[in-house]
Amino acid sequence: MSRGGQPLRLGAAKQRALLALLLIRRGEVGRDVLVDALWGGRSPKGARNTLQVYVSKLRKSLGRDAIETTATGYRLLVDGGAVDSERFESLFAEGREALAAGNPARAAGQLSAALGLWRGPALADMRYEAFAQAETGRLDELRVACLEERIEADLALGRHAALVGELEARILEQPLRERLRAQLITALYRSGRQSEALDQYQSTRRMLADELGLQPSVELRELERMILAHDPALALAEPTGKPDSNLPLQPTPFIGRQREVVEIVELIRTGSRRLVTLTGAGGSGKTRLAIEATGALAYDYPDGVWWVPLQSLADPQLVSQAIATGIGAKAEPAWFIRDKRMLILLDNFEHLLDAAIVAGELLTTCPNLQLLATSREPLRLVAERTVHVQPMEEDDAVALFEERAGEGGDSNAVAEICRRVDCLPLAVELAAARTRTLSAEEILDRLVERLPLLTGGPRDAPVRQQTLKATIAWSYDLLAPNEQAVFSRLSVFAGGCTQDAAEAVCGATPDRLDSLTEKNLLVRRDGRYMLLDTIQEYARERLVASCEAQALREAHSAWYFELAEQLHRDLPDTNAFTPELARRWGPWVDSELENLRAVLRHKIERGEREQALRFALLLFAFWRKGARYATEGERWVRQALDSDGPTEDRTLAWALNLYGGCLVAAGRTVEGEKPIEQALELAERLQDCDLQHNCLLGLTLIAANARDTDTAERLLEAAREVKVSDPYWEFIAIHLDGQIAAAAGPPPADIADTARARELFEEAALLLPRLTDRPMAAAFHEWGFALVAMQENAPDADERFQRVLRSSVSLDQERDIYENLLFMGEIAERRGDLIRAGTLWGSVLRILEEQTPDWVPQYERYMRLDSRCEPDLLRSVQEGRELSREEAVAYALSETDDLAIPQITKPVSSSPTTTDRLSTARSAGSS
Numbered sequence: 001m002s003r004g005g006q007p008l009r010l011g012a013a014k015q016r017a018l019l020a021l022l023l024i025r026r027g028e029v030g031r032d033v034l035v036d037a038l039w040g041g042r043s044p045k046g047a048r049n050t051l052q053v054y055v056s057k058l059r060k061s062l063g064r065d066a067i068e069t070t071a072t073g074y075r076l077l078v079d080g081g082a083v084d085s086e087r088f089e090s091l092f093a094e095g096r097e098a099l100a101a102g103n104p105a106r107a108a109g110q111l112s113a114a115l116g117l118w119r120g121p122a123l124a125d126m127r128y129e130a131f132a133q134a135e136t137g138r139l140d141e142l143r144v145a146c147l148e149e150r151i152e153a154d155l156a157l158g159r160h161a162a163l164v165g166e167l168e169a170r171i172l173e174q175p176l177r178e179r180l181r182a183q184l185i186t187a188l189y190r191s192g193r194q195s196e197a198l199d200q201y202q203s204t205r206r207m208l209a210d211e212l213g214l215q216p217s218v219e220l221r222e223l224e225r226m227i228l229a230h231d232p233a234l235a236l237a238e239p240t241g242k243p244d245s246n247l248p249l250q251p252t253p254f255i256g257r258q259r260e261v262v263e264i265v266e267l268i269r270t271g272s273r274r275l276v277t278l279t280g281a282g283g284s285g286k287t288r289l290a291i292e293a294t295g296a297l298a299y300d301y302p303d304g305v306w307w308v309p310l311q312s313l314a315d316p317q318l319v320s321q322a323i324a325t326g327i328g329a330k331a332e333p334a335w336f337i338r339d340k341r342m343l344i345l346l347d348n349f350e351h352l353l354d355a356a357i358v359a360g361e362l363l364t365t366c367p368n369l370q371l372l373a374t375s376r377e378p379l380r381l382v383a384e385r386t387v388h389v390q391p392m393e394e395d396d397a398v399a400l401f402e403e404r405a406g407e408g409g410d411s412n413a414v415a416e417i418c419r420r421v422d423c424l425p426l427a428v429e430l431a432a433a434r435t436r437t438l439s440a441e442e443i444l445d446r447l448v449e450r451l452p453l454l455t456g457g458p459r460d461a462p463v464r465q466q467t468l469k470a471t472i473a474w475s476y477d478l479l480a481p482n483e484q485a486v487f488s489r490l491s492v493f494a495g496g497c498t499q500d501a502a503e504a505v506c507g508a509t510p511d512r513l514d515s516l517t518e519k520n521l522l523v524r525r526d527g528r529y530m531l532l533d534t535i536q537e538y539a540r541e542r543l544v545a546s547c548e549a550q551a552l553r554e555a556h557s558a559w560y561f562e563l564a565e566q567l568h569r570d571l572p573d574t575n576a577f578t579p580e581l582a583r584r585w586g587p588w589v590d591s592e593l594e595n596l597r598a599v600l601r602h603k604i605e606r607g608e609r610e611q612a613l614r615f616a617l618l619l620f621a622f623w624r625k626g627a628r629y630a631t632e633g634e635r636w637v638r639q640a641l642d643s644d645g646p647t648e649d650r651t652l653a654w655a656l657n658l659y660g661g662c663l664v665a666a667g668r669t670v671e672g673e674k675p676i677e678q679a680l681e682l683a684e685r686l687q688d689c690d691l692q693h694n695c696l697l698g699l700t701l702i703a704a705n706a707r708d709t710d711t712a713e714r715l716l717e718a719a720r721e722v723k724v725s726d727p728y729w730e731f732i733a734i735h736l737d738g739q740i741a742a743a744a745g746p747p748p749a750d751i752a753d754t755a756r757a758r759e760l761f762e763e764a765a766l767l768l769p770r771l772t773d774r775p776m777a778a779a780f781h782e783w784g785f786a787l788v789a790m791q792e793n794a795p796d797a798d799e800r801f802q803r804v805l806r807s808s809v810s811l812d813q814e815r816d817i818y819e820n821l822l823f824m825g826e827i828a829e830r831r832g833d834l835i836r837a838g839t840l841w842g843s844v845l846r847i848l849e850e851q852t853p854d855w856v857p858q859y860e861r862y863m864r865l866d867s868r869c870e871p872d873l874l875r876s877v878q879e880g881r882e883l884s885r886e887e888a889v890a891y892a893l894s895e896t897d898d899l900a901i902p903q904i905t906k907p908v909s910s911s912p913t914t915t916d917r918l919s920t921a922r923s924a925g926s927s
Helices: 013-025 029-037 045-063 082-102 105-114 132-158 160-173 178-190 194-212 218-228 258-269 286-296 315-328 332-335 350-365 394-405 409-421 425-436 441-445 468-477 479-491 498-508 510-519 533-545 551-572 579-591 595-603 609-618 627-643 651-664 669-686 690-703 707-721 726-744 754-765 775-791 798-811 814-830 834-851 853-863 871-881 886-891
Strands: 068-069 072-078 274-280 303-308 343-346 368-377 384-388 523-525 529-531
Touching: 013 029, 013 072, 013 132, 013 194, 013 498, 029 045, 029 072, 029 886, 045 068, 045 468, 045 886, 072 669, 082 132, 105 132, 105 286, 105 814, 132 160, 132 178, 132 726, 160 384, 178 194, 178 218, 178 384, 178 669, 178 871, 194 218, 194 853, 258 274, 258 286, 258 384, 274 286, 286 303, 286 343, 303 315, 315 332, 315 343, 315 350, 315 595, 332 350, 368 523, 384 579, 394 409, 394 425, 409 441, 425 441, 468 595, 479 498, 479 510, 479 533, 479 551, 498 510, 498 551, 498 627, 523 886, 529 669, 533 551, 551 595, 551 609, 551 651, 551 690, 579 886, 609 651, 627 651, 651 669, 669 690, 690 707, 690 726, 707 726, 775 798, 775 814, 814 834, 814 853, 834 853, 834 871, 834 886
Parallel strands: 274 368, 274 384, 303 343, 343 368
Antiparallel strands: 068 072, 523 529
């Protein structure tokens, strides 16, 4: 399923099943009906709530208005023709009508287009579900009927010889279909194979008798009589009206992209625009796709379908002559074509755009002419409709590689090869060609730099297509000098850039960016400009050749340094994202992560240790967002620390503290202790009280992790004696003391000194009026009392954690979200609600499996899953593993369908550092 041309991720299996149900019913479906269908009459407690979560998630994917809430259920609202099954049935009906009206050419095209929409069995991943069986049976029957009608149309067009092999294969799949067998008998007879046709009839008669106890139908018996009598009605000569064509025969099979072929064919047949131009990057397969679509239209144009290759032309004034030659005209093309019904493919027009007026004049003077063009950029004519040819889908790219290579090799390696070359068909074919001398694994190893490897294309291919580099160079050479300069400079960015960044770093004006985008050398996606990896590699080579590379890298670093410094200035002294900053800067950090990494890499490679460490510290708040981020932060800071170059002691001290804090947040608590101790020594020497306090809090967490309560208390006392500039850190120290008290003692019995914990939290609360601009302080405060309520089995414990969870979502505190889900699951388990407990715990395990799988055993031990045998709990854990992050939050908050599910915009990774009730990553002091 796709939206705006992009595939949609539909989440859990039951969520996909819900969408299938709504698609099948295509009307109002009651909530009870949906619950019964999804859970097979064994709906768990809370099933309606989970159903609402699935509906809300689907709305996010499909659009808020896609699913209507009714008084008793839901109704799916989609535009006509948006559903493949509806398009299939419409095309099938049109093809059947055309066949009945005596137009087999039109019928063959429509029926082939209908079958091209199928990419596998109907409702493949749920065809055995009870609710789907009737619909899958209906669609499967329609598919076979459509196939039979298409074969009937092909027989009427005299394609009997080519049909024999296909029919033999189809009968193996559908041995009981008498019509398929009758069509095979007819095809054999018309191919001059009468004895084989009669043998096939006898084989059919025996099969029907053995399998069904039936005699052949009247129609089959009549067919046998006509064959024996050589009835003239069976004879059908090759059609004399077969349209002329000079389309080049393709030496290799066409793989994938059936959907694109169908869309292009339908677009041309509707005739709303008489010029359709396929645009796309070099190597995206525009020519092959155009030839395939043109071939499918051959019988729609009685005056022929014609291919006019333009790649070898250098002079736009020769285009008219090339068209005349291509269509066999001895005079001006317009005079020759006149009223003829003809389709012309103008292939590779991008370097001859000044001649686009020739195509426009032909359309003006030839009313029945249809043009299909391929070009890197549009022709800019009034009659034009552009279709952007995207890279292949990964499954199709893998199939293409395996077909061209003759063998697949390691499937994972092949898939990664296709991803590395952007799934561009030409690049995939060139990579597959290397299998003559290299294995797939060896090709993958050598694809670090793509362009040198991707050579050695077929000798009979155009020179520009024999290597991927030549293909891209073909587009590059067509650029104006100022466009060439911008194109090469843009390669300095990693992961794309904004328009402001392109202008500041590369001097790229909006007009030049738009021009490169139109020429399909640049992609604009979600407000950002980016180069496909293979194209970027060529652009990078051009940048190095221009001698601008070093200056561009410095300009790139300066731009992101300035933005990171602005981010750091906007942060409160706690170095934490407030909700406003999360909304403003969070998406920026995520979208620019590759560029930020590039800056760090550049500084480290150049030995600019001070600059590298300073930049890592500017991203302090980002590294501490979760275990996944902390792991990366630790790696970058370690590389910077290990590099050469002078460094100020203050920068070094804070960097060591960041390094240790990242190790702690990533679960490597013991390793984090030494760098924090080194940072503390430097902080004491520099008399940096803020850093001293921060280091002492980090060491406190490490001691608490090791259950060394005495050391933790001593470190906390020392921290509270240090005078800090920000009362927030004083608040954190008191609050951390309370957390330790609330979670002290071996679980689950002898839980905590909750009285002391409450006293400490109340003491910390006295500082809250001075921290009104620090919403996280209030969240920590609420979390502390929720923890006490849980340990005391208070009736409002779950309600308290729900409030904290809402705060964590609004503050974008990712690791806190999953800690709350964990504790809410424990509250449910204590109250005997094993379904809720298992669902919440399963959602926590899912994110751990995706982000930090090494922690899964620790959490399973915490949940005691290895010793539990309650089926409701274990089944719910599996259900919970299917929930996305947003679904899990909505489930925990018991959101109704009319309420918006809290939006969490970034991947989450919890940061467990112990298996007891204390999650030591909670405190901001850990970094």
